[in-house]
Amino acid sequence: MQLDAKIPGGPLETKWDRQRFELKLVSPANKRKFHIIVVGTGLAGASASAALAELGYQVKTFCIQDTPRRAHSIAAQGGINAAKNYPNDGDSIWRLFYDTIKGGDFRAREGNVYRLAQVSNLIIDHCVAQGIPFAREYGGLLANRSFGGAQVSRTFYAKGQTGQQLLLGCYSALSRQVAAGQVTMLPRREMLDLVLVNGQARGIVVRNLITGAIERHAAHAVVLATGGYGNVFQPFTTNGMGSNVGAAWRAYKRGAGFANPCFTQIHPTCIPMHGDYQSKLTLMSESLRNDGRVWVPKQAGDQRRPEDIPEDERDYYLERIYPSFGNLSPRDIASRAAKFQCDQGKGVGATGRAVYLDFAAAIKRLGRAEIEARYGNLFQMYEKITGEDPYQTPMMIYPASHYAMGGLWVDYNLMSTIPGLFVLGEANFSDHGANRLGASALMQGLADGYFIIPYTIGGYLAGTALGEVNESHQAFTDAEMEVNAKINRLFQIRGSRSAASFQIDLGHIMWEYCGMSRNDAGLQKGKQLVADLRQEFWENLTLPGSTGEFNQSLEKASRVADFLEFAELVISDALARRESCGCHFNEAFQTEEKEAKRDDAQMCHVAVWEYAGEGHEPIFAKEPLVFEFVKLVERSYK
C-alpha cells in the first residue's frame, strides 16, 4: 500500500497556504459539472455539503436518520476549541497546535494538527455569522471556558449543548442549499457499498430504509463523513444507537487503508451500568470534574452508604496520585485510575464498577444555587436516569467508550488510499493521535467540512482524468449484487438469536479484553472470542420480516455483521502496537508509576491496515511520523 501523506514542505506556518496555492482550481463555470456524494450529515458531512454546494458543485447527501439534523454530533456537550485568545491568557495557534499534538501523545502529524489550529478561528467566525447562540459575557462578547485539562480558556460553548447548536448551524446551511437546488438530500438511506471504476471512487450503493429498495448513485467523487465506531463497545459507550462502522468498513474492503483502529478513547465520567437491558452509558460532561471530587472507600468491599463513610476512610485517589492536575487529569489517565480502583475491589454501587463524583464540598463552598447554575441540567439528567438526587448523595460514574481516534487513513488532502474517496470528521484518523483532547472533535469536523475539503477536492477534480460513469455501469451492478447477496444470507440463517443480542455480546468481549487496559494474553483471547461469536452469528441469527420494507432488525443485523469483522482488526492493531500511548494501554509497556510508556524509536508511526480478502490476515503498513518542529516528551500530569 502506497502511503504518501502529501504534506507540503517548508515551515509549519506556511504549509497550508502553500498547499492551497499548489492545488489546481476548478473554474467557477465548471464546478456545476461535477457531482459529489457526501455520506453523513454530522458536523463534518453537513458542513462539507453546504460548503461544496455554495461553491457550485452538485451535491447529493445521505444519512440514516429521518433528517440530517439528528446526526450524533448533536449529543456533544462541552464545547469547541479555537485559538482566538480572547481571554488574553496566553493562547495562540502554536499553543493550540502543541496542546493537541501532545494530548494525542505524539501520534499525529504535525502538518495536519497545525492546520487544524490555524483554521479554528475561522470556524468560530463562521458559526457566529450563522447565528449559533454561543455563551456571551455581559458586554455582549463571546465567553470562553477552560476544558479538558487545558491551562488556557479557549473553549466556546452553548451551555451543555454545544454540539446541538453547531449541528443545527450546519443543518441550516445545508437546508439553504437544498432550497437552492444545489444539494439533493436523501435521508433514511444507508450506504452499503462503495463503487470503484478504474480504481477511482465513483459512487455508492444504498438501501432506502423506508422501502428497502437498493439504490445506485454515481458521482465524480465520494466524501465519507459517517462518524466513529465507538459502538463496537456497545453498551459500554456514549455513542448513539445508530452510530456504526459500516460505511467505513465497506470502503476498507474496497481497498481503503484503515489507520490506528485500536486508538479508542474512553471517557471517565459516564453513568455506570445498572442492568443488562441498558442500551448505553450516558455521558456526564467532563466539566463536572471542575467541582466534583472523585473518590472510593479506602477499604475494599466497604458497603456503607457514601454519607456514612468518614473523610479519613475515603481515598481521593486522583488528588493523591496526580497532585498538580488532581480531578482534572486527562481522560485516559482518569479512566484507567477508576478501573484500577474497581479492580482492587474498591468500586461502589450494586455492580462494584463505579466510583463517586462528590459535590458535597463544592456545595458547601459555593452554595447549592451556584452548583445548580453551573450544572443544573446535568444533575437533572442524572436524576432522570438513575432516580438519585446528586445534590444529596454523590454521583456514581464509570468510564465508557466515547470516541474513535482511529479511522480510515487519509493524506493531507483528506483523501483515502482510494483516489476520489475523501474521509472527514470522526471517520478519518487524522488529527488526534492516540488520545483526543476535549472540545477538539467538533473543531476537526467543522475544519474538515468547511475549510479543507472545499479546496482539496477541487485539486483532485481539476487534476484527474475522470471518464463518464453512470448508474448502469457494470461496477454498480456488481456492487448491488453483492449487497443483495449479503442481505439474503442474513435472512437465510434462520437461527434463534437477535442481532441486538450479538452486538451486546461483542461489546462485552471488546470491553473486557480490548478496553481501558490491555495485555497480549487478553487480546489473543478476545480475538478468538470475537471469531467464535462471528461464527455463531452466521449460524444462529434470526431476522424478522423481509428486506423490501422498513425493517430495523435488518439494519441492525447488517451493522452488527460489520462490527463483528471490524472488531478483529481493532484487536490485531492493539496487538501490533508494541508500546502504550494515549488511550492504548498495554500492561507490558508501563513505567514504574504505572503510566503509559511510549516507544518512540520503534513505534512512532501510523499503523495502516489493508484488506487482503476473506480469510486472509490484513496487510500491515506504516506511515512514519516525522517530528520536525516539536520535541517528543513524556506526558506527565503529576
Add this chain to the structure above:
Amino acid sequence: MSPETINLTLKVWRQHGPEDQGRFITYQANDIPTAASFLEMLDIVNERLIVEGQDPIAFDHDCREGICGMCGAVINGRPHGPEKETTLCQLHMRGFQDGDTIVIEPFRARAFPVIKDLAVDRRALDKIIQAGGFISVNTGQAPEANSLPVPKSNAELAFDAATCIGCGACVAACPNASAMLFVSAKISHLALLPQGRPEAAKRALAMVAEMDRLGFGNCTNHKECQVECPKGINITNIARLNREFIKAAVSSPEEIPVFPAGRPEALQMGAK
C-alpha cells in the same frame, strides 16, 4: 438502585405501512425493570418478540439522551408521556406502577404520515426550515466573531428557542396539528440575533407560508404544545413570531400577503 420489576399491559398501535389501516395490539410485558427507560422497555419487548418469531414494534430513536429529537410516541394520550420536559427516551419506568396498562401510539398529524407502527415521516419539518430557517452566509464570508456584540439577554433567549429538537411533539399535541411552536422557535432564535435581522421579514413570511402549504393546521391558541414540548419551548415565541409576521406583512414592499386562513386568532396573541 432498585432491582425491582413490574408487570405491564401494553396496547400498541401496529400499522404495516402508510396504506395499512392500523390497529391496537395488546402485549403482556412482564418483569420490566423499573430502572429501565421507556425505550429500553420496548427493547425488552422487541427482543422477546424477535425470539418468538414475531414482528418487533418499529419505533424511531438514536441518541437516547433527549437531544436528537428522533424518538417520540403518544403514551396514554400524551406525546413523550406524562413527565414534564422529558423526551420518550428519558422517560423511565419507575414512574409506572405494577399492573398498569399503557397505550402507545404514533404522533398523529396530517403532515406526519406513519411509516410503520410508531415511526412517522417528519420530513415536513425539514421543508419548513428549507423555506427560510437560516442566515444566508456563505463559508468564508464571515466577519471576525467579536465584531458583532450580542446583548447577553438576547443571546440567552435565542439559545432557549434554539434548543428545539425538532421532534414534532408540539404538532402531535395540537388539536389542529399546527407546527406553530416549532416554527416560532426557529424564527425567534434568528430574529433575536443581530445576524438574523436582515432576513427576518422574508423568513417569517416564507416559513409561515410553507407551514400552511404542507398541511399543518392553524394555531388557535390551545397551548397544548407548550405543555408537551420536551424542551420547554415557551409559547411567547409564538407571540414573537406573530409580531415578526405582522411587521413583515406591513413593511413588505411587494403585495401585502393575505393572512393565511386562521392566522388572525393567532395574531391576537401577538397583539397583547
